[in-house]
Amino acid sequence: MHNSSQLRKEFIKKWIHGLQICCSSKKHMNLMERKKKIKLSADIALASAKNATTSWSKALIADVKIDEENMILINNLSGPESKFVGAHDQRVTCHKRIRSKKILKKSCGVGKRIKRMGSRRSDLATCIAERLVKKRTKVLKRLVPGGESMDEVTIIKEALDYILSLRVQVDVMKNVVNATGVLD
Amino acid sequence: MAGEDEIEGGNRDEEQVHFHSANLSSDWPFNGPNDLTNTSMSMITSSNPMNNTSCSSAPMIDSFCHTAPTVWDHHPTNSQNLGAFCDMNLQNNAATSSSSLGFRKGNLVPARNLDMCWAPANSAIKRGGMFLPPAASNILPHSLSQFPADSGFIERAARLSSFSAGNFEDMINPFGSVPESSLSPYSSRAMQGQPQDGFVGNGFKSASAQGSKDMPLVVDCGGANDGSQSKNERQSESFVRSVHEAKQGGSGFSGNNVASEAEFSEGGGGQDDNSNEGLDSKKRRRGDQDTDYNQVKRSPQTPSEATKNNTEVQQKGDNNPNSVANKSSGKHGKQVSQSSDIQKEEYIHVRARRGQATNSHSLAERVRREKISERMKFLQDLVPGCSKVTGKAVMLDEIINYVQSLQRQVEFLSMKLATVNPRMDFNIEGLLAKDMLESRGGSSGTLGFGPDMAMPYTPNSSQMAIMQGGLSGLGSSSDAVRRTINSHLMAVGGYKDPTSQTGT
Numbered sequence: 001m002h003n004s005s006q007l008r009k010e011f012i013k014k015w016i017h018g019l020q021i022c023c024s025s026k027k028h029m030n031l032m033e034r035k036k037k038i039k040l041s042a043d044i045a046l047a048s049a050k051n052a053t054t055s056w057s058k059a060l061i062a063d064v065k066i067d068e069e070n071m072i073l074i075n076n077l078s079g080p081e082s083k084f085v086g087a088h089d090q091r092v093t094c095h096k097r098i099r100s101k102k103i104l105k106k107s108c109g110v111g112k113r114i115k116r117m118g119s120r121r122s123d124l125a126t127c128i129a130e131r132l133v134k135k136r137t138k139v140l141k142r143l144v145p146g147g148e149s150m151d152e153v154t155i156i157k158e159a160l161d162y163i164l165s166l167r168v169q170v171d172v173m174k175n176v177v178n179a180t181g182v183l184d
Numbered sequence: 185m186a187g188e189d190e191i192e193g194g195n196r197d198e199e200q201v202h203f204h205s206a207n208l209s210s211d212w213p214f215n216g217p218n219d220l221t222n223t224s225m226s227m228i229t230s231s232n233p234m235n236n237t238s239c240s241s242a243p244m245i246d247s248f249c250h251t252a253p254t255v256w257d258h259h260p261t262n263s264q265n266l267g268a269f270c271d272m273n274l275q276n277n278a279a280t281s282s283s284s285l286g287f288r289k290g291n292l293v294p295a296r297n298l299d300m301c302w303a304p305a306n307s308a309i310k311r312g313g314m315f316l317p318p319a320a321s322n323i324l325p326h327s328l329s330q331f332p333a334d335s336g337f338i339e340r341a342a343r344l345s346s347f348s349a350g351n352f353e354d355m356i357n358p359f360g361s362v363p364e365s366s367l368s369p370y371s372s373r374a375m376q377g378q379p380q381d382g383f384v385g386n387g388f389k390s391a392s393a394q395g396s397k398d399m400p401l402v403v404d405c406g407g408a409n410d411g412s413q414s415k416n417e418r419q420s421e422s423f424v425r426s427v428h429e430a431k432q433g434g435s436g437f438s439g440n441n442v443a444s445e446a447e448f449s450e451g452g453g454g455q456d457d458n459s460n461e462g463l464d465s466k467k468r469r470r471g472d473q474d475t476d477y478n479q480v481k482r483s484p485q486t487p488s489e490a491t492k493n494n495t496e497v498q499q500k501g502d503n504n505p506n507s508v509a510n511k512s513s514g515k516h517g518k519q520v521s522q523s524s525d526i527q528k529e530e531y532i533h534v535r536a537r538r539g540q541a542t543n544s545h546s547l548a549e550r551v552r553r554e555k556i557s558e559r560m561k562f563l564q565d566l567v568p569g570c571s572k573v574t575g576k577a578v579m580l581d582e583i584i585n586y587v588q589s590l591q592r593q594v595e596f597l598s599m600k601l602a603t604v605n606p607r608m609d610f611n612i613e614g615l616l617a618k619d620m621l622e623s624r625g626g627s628s629g630t631l632g633f634g635p636d637m638a639m640p641y642t643p644n645s646s647q648m649a650i651m652q653g654g655l656s657g658l659g660s661s662s663d664a665v666r667r668t669i670n671s672h673l674m675a676v677g678g679y680k681d682p683t684s685q686t687g688t
Contacts, residue, residue: 035602
């Protein structure tokens with residue numbers, strides 16, 4: 001797909017930048033640190049390669065921004081910095097709003113559900129299915145960065161996009177590992 | 185879709201109509217009745233030589249089969265199922281890409297699935313996407329079981345069947361000996377009409393083993409009618425392509441075990457992802473075409489019929505697994521009234537589902553669910569091994585597993601990269617650059633790789649090799665990479681600057 005190849009190029013470019021910064025910033029003390037740096041740079045590169053077009057990328061950058069250490073990396077990697085600025089705060093407030101809405105809904109919905117349950121016995125299977133779907137949606141929301149503050153419809157769309165990007169990331173990393181692996 | 189109805193005769197027509205519409209609907213995969221699968225499997229296999237995706241369409245077909253019997257209680261002919269299967273097959277193939285429905289707009293995996301319908305098959309072959317938009321927007325959360333024959337369908341079927349009588353025999357003949365190249369004659373014959381659809385169903389039965397036959401039949405079906413000549417041609421083109429695809433796919437339906445939906449999905453899923461994706465895109469576009477085609481086709485027909493067909497399609501498309509349990513054939517009456525209401529509506533409108541309140545709240549809920557199912561279908565294509573969609577919950581489960589596995593892979597790979605010799609860190613950029621070059625489609629990158637093997641040992645030469653091999657082949661696009669690598673190399677120090685030597 002042309003989309004993925006373009007994303008791939010962007011990702012590679014940004015990752016190169018990120019790795020350079022990581023290498024030049026400080027000496028990696030141990031394996032874990034190096035691994036974290038590599039993964040971090042890869043994630044940031046991936047998210048910034050999306051150019052703030054998707055909310056999961058914004059959420060990812062916002063999450064990373066919490067840690068001040070990463071600011072340098074972020075500043076260098078993400079060109080349209082402004083897009084990510086304040087994303088975290090926005091997300092937090094948005095999240096809170098959504099959570100309170102959900103609490104309200106739950107409190108109101110329980111009564112309705114009980115009433116409905118009594119009237120439609122045949123919906124038992126549906127209810128079970130719905131519950132399953134809800135459970136899984138919750139898990140998915142946790143997996144996708146920034147997923148908690150999304151509704152069901154957008155979470156799936158974001159998950160799709162996230163999957164695509166993750167695939168690109170894994171692909172690139174695999175190639176690099178293979179290249180180095182061959183040398184090793 | 186209407187054409188098919190005519191072919192099969194009154195009873196079948198209804199089914200076919202449903203099936204056609206079902207093709208449009210992207211919710212096939214979510215319909216889960218497995219009964220249909222068994223019955224339809226046989227038919228599907230025969231009718232679905234078309235492509236690999238047929239496997240994926242199997243679930244759709246199955247669902248069709250499943251619902252078909254329930255729907256057409258009073259039309260218990262097998263032929264009905266056949267017609268349905270044809271559509272289902274077509275749809276199933278498209279179904280895999282049904283998820284693409286939602287994403288068609290996003291240029292995501294094309295909706296293969298939708299195209300499976302014969303009518304859409306033509307379009308599907310061409311571009312599955314066509315189907316989608318109308319189907320996508322109109323996807324009604326009706327489950328297949330909701331297609332139970334209502335009075336409206338029966339009327340329509342009767343009307344359609346009147347057309348089919350004459351062409352039926354003609355349609356059957358081609359089955360035996362239709363080569364791919366004979367697509368064009370079929371399309372012309374399709375003009376005769378509508379019964380072609382019915383033929384597809386029948387033909388599939390008889391031509392179970394001959395996938396290629398199905399293709400031509402499909403073309404006929406697609407080609408039927410009026411006004412859509414251009415469409416037919418396009419469809420036939422796409423049809424040919426799909427034929428090729430089917431052949432590439434290998435076994436196609438004939439090879440697959442009809443009875444097992446799983447086999448279908450496996451066959452479909454087992455195929456190359458790329459090819460699947462490509463097929464998906466085709467199907468999706470075909471789906472769009474089909475929708476248009478169906479609409480065009482319907483114009484000569486009674487508008488009510490068309491709308492009903494569309495309604496059916498929409499209803500079929502909207503297979504919300506949750507709603508399957510809810511929907512029962514007992515809601516015919518409501519559907520009939522609803523379909524009549526819809527006659528004036530466009531496909532984009534959301535119709536009140538059968539047995540559901542039509543207040544704005546539920547409608548909004550339904551739209552939401554439809555969107556979700558569209559996207560689920562798209563996700564189906566993305567996530568490997570999800571061609572046999574059984575339900576939202578299962579799909580979500582697969583998606584979750586896939587995301588988790590991808591994330592774990594990233595962790596693992598980054599760990600592996602971290603273990604690489606620290607000296608290699610500097611080379612990573614080079615590798616990345618090389619990878620980038622490779623991704624641009626250059627063997628030039630690979631050429632540069634040879635010397636790269638010795639990178640850790642002779643970094644300088646390897647750097648040079650990367651530069652020369654990877655970058656030389658590329659145009660200005662590689663300049664950025666080169667510069668990056670060069671700058672990085674310089675920063676690293678301790679390395680000669682090969683770029684200066686190579687003349688960035």
